[in-house]
Amino acid sequence: MSHAVLACEQMAHADRWTIENAQIPGTTLMENAGAAVARAVLERFGHARRALVLCGPGNNGGDGYVAARILQESGMSVTAYAFGTPRGGTDAAIARSRYSGAVEPPEEFEPSRDDVVVDAIFGAGLTRDLPERVLVALHKARSATCPVVAVDLPSGVNGDSGADLGGALTADVTVTFFRKKPGHLLFPGRQACGEVVVADIGVRAEALAAKPPVIFENVPQLWGPVLPKPDATWHKYSRGHAAVFSGGKHATGAARLAALAAQRTGAGAVTILGQPDALDIHAAHLTSIMLRPCAPDDSYDRLGELKGCRACVLGPGFGDFTTARRLALSILQEADRTGLRLVLDADGITAFASESKALFDVAHAVVGQALVLTPHEGEFGRLFPDLAEDRSLSKVDKAVAAAARANAVVLYKGPDTVVAAPDGRAAINTNATSSLATAGSGDVLSGVIGGLVAQGLPLWEAACAAAWLHGEAGGAAGPLAVAEDIVARIPVAFGLLNQGRDTRAPWP
Ligand SMILES: NC(=O)C1=CN([C@@H]2O[C@H](COP(=O)(O)OP(=O)(O)OC[C@H]3O[C@@H](n4cnc5c(N)ncnc54)[C@H](O)[C@@H]3O)[C@@H](O)[C@H]2O)[C@@H](O)CC1
Ligand SMILES: [K+]
CATH class of the missing domain: 3.40.50.10260 (YjeF N-terminal domain)
Incomplete structure (x- = not known):
């Protein structure tokens, strides 16, 4: 098949x-x-x-x-x-x-x-x-x-x-x-x-054989083999540590959804970084997620808390574009040394609307790749306006061109989410339901990607797996799901994989 x-x-x-x-x-x-x-x-x-x-x-x-x-x-x-x-x-x-x-x-x-x-x-x-x-x-x-x-x-x-x-x-x-x-x-x-x-x-x-296909339907066979296999010797940090940057005190929910999603996806430890007044609000809602202060002028080298972390999510509800740019650029500049990977979403993408070259330049300076971008259509247009407007390109063509330009895995959202890698691979997701069209759903998705990257998955496979798990979790949560329900159903989506119950393979 x-x-x-x-x-x-x-x-x-x-x-x-x-x-x-x-x-x-x-x-x-x-x-x-x-x-x-x-x-x-x-x-x-x-x-x-x-x-x-x-x-x-x-x-x-x-x-x-x-x-x-x-x-x-x-x-x-x-x-x-x-x-x-x-x-x-x-x-x-x-x-x-x-x-x-x-x-x-x-x-x-x-x-x-x-x-x-x-x-x-x-x-x-x-x-x-x-x-x-x-x-x-x-x-x-x-x-x-x-x-x-x-x-x-x-x-x-x-x-x-x-x-x-x-x-x-x-x-x-x-x-x-x-x-x-x-x-x-x-x-x-x-x-x-x-x-x-x-x-x-x-x-x-x-x-x-001479020219193997590079476009795929996003099915578990694509990335199932690189999912972490449970191991009795694991401790919480070996299962992966993910960090999520919080918005200000009136916009904390998005980071919380991403952090909970990273945790439900299997990251052993999750930390939210934010300003003290925002952390007070998180503290009132969270139990097993760690909280660490982060000042607006911090850049990576001042964020000791990120040591040992393999993935961080920046953008959901973040609000402050100047700080988002400083953090993103400094994280990518240090990426070869630290191994830290960046999932840039929402405000983190919009922050680079008129400074995309700076982002792409640092992303290209990394040996290998350290960046995942998760734009919806509007955000894609802000970062790649010429590609967005080019009517001769398909959504796959656009995502692949964007990935090469940014040296990033680009998860171009929509009912037909496309996940593209700089080497030209692209997966088209087909299991999304309308229940994913709800506030906070994108924050959950970026948290799932962060959770998988924290566990060591390569970026393209992590983003493909996240799109699929997000789709399954949304479907399991039903038509009136809210974002919290999607987070709660992530284990159900994993269960389908683990029990080999995903019978909806692409070909009859
Ligand atoms: N050996 C093969 O290549 C096989 C092809 N198959 C079938 O062949 C199809 C592709 O065949 P073709 O390449 O002949 O393409 P089509 O049969 O889709 O159409 C081509 C013909 O329509 C004309 N045309 C295209 N757009 C037009 C328009 N808007 N207005 C008027 N005329 C237009 C073209 O000039 C050409 O004459 C596949 O979709 C599939 O159904 C199957 O028979 C399997 C084997
Ligand atoms: K036809």
Whole structure:
């Protein structure tokens, strides 16, 4: 089972490689693809009055003609609609010629709610906005409220970015081939795809050997092997010590959530650093978390308390941008000597809005990496305005470019959080629920990352694991969860891992 995600260009390469090196004809791949689509239709909507198959001019349409033929052979009433004609001699033309049923022009397409529509107009080859007659047909299908099975992608969704070039249907099922593409996992594409079925059509995994995939769905297999294994000889500091910087006395809650989350994630010791009046408030709420004073003009070398600490979280509720910059820069300047890693979140990110170069310069001076950035969309735009505005880039492209520029692991938040590393790896998170959209949820996430980094996880794996655990904890806390509930469910998320109960592996 693979959790790799392929760009459309890599998928086309894998198709070509299989045809040329494994001597599997393109028509065979297309037969297998069409058969997988037909199977999905019959399994889920075999009771439909008619199957109406919308076929484009390329290979996506070719898959549609194969599916139409097999559905007809199975006894369903089938009509195909031709949106263009396959070029002579192509696999799609051959598939078209093997289908002997009715082929109508698009104008004849009149779906009803008892039909099932197979959308095989455009897939990975979509290059521009949808033509008017396609838009009209998709509108008719939407109005009919009939079930839709999309071939590879709903027509109009860009396979690399998940962008909707306009008018795509929301499918009940999307049948794709060999591996998922970013467009199946990134919004709005993910929503348009509905359930995604990945079919094996005979494309060979060896096709990827020369250039292994670097984009993944964020599943436990990615980082499970580097999670700490419980050891009877542990003491609290060997389990990892994390620190969290507190905001002022009227903004202490965010640091408390991050600290509690780091503790629930398994850090053996957690310290909150803050000004004395803020620490008084923490003291009234906390028992097992340590409190240490920190003056506004402190920089790393005056923070003796951070010795032995492997991770610190700076930003949640912090408020003071000048101090945030001084602390962040001094922590990174000392990082090679101390081994301390910095999770910079919220106000810690905004503090560098107009001074990002200073942050990136010190982060690049570190041997290896010492920085994790956790921006949501607004914060990402503050730190990387040119990347944020570049409409030619997908969310994965943006996160990867930002990670390289900042020499940081970048966890770009959202319903489709992307975790990117400077070496080009990226994981797309898929288990977040709407319960995570609540005040303090981001503070919990930064605390989970800090807790895992404190236990010695490499930064990218820590951020990927944190996104997944946060998603599971949010799901377990239910739709009306508040941030405290998410913290309380972190052990439940770990329990799913430990008991091997995560059966939602990416491929069936
Ligand atoms: N051997 C292969 O390469 C295989 C490909 N498969 C299928 O092939 C699909 C990709 O096939 P193609 O590369 O032929 O691409 P598509 O079939 O997605 O579309 C390509 C055709 O549509 C035209 N086109 C693109 N955007 C358009 C627009 N907005 N308006 C009008 N015309 C437009 C292109 O010029 C081209 O003629 C996959 O999505 C998958 O369904 C499968 O059959 C498996 C094997
Ligand atoms: K399609």
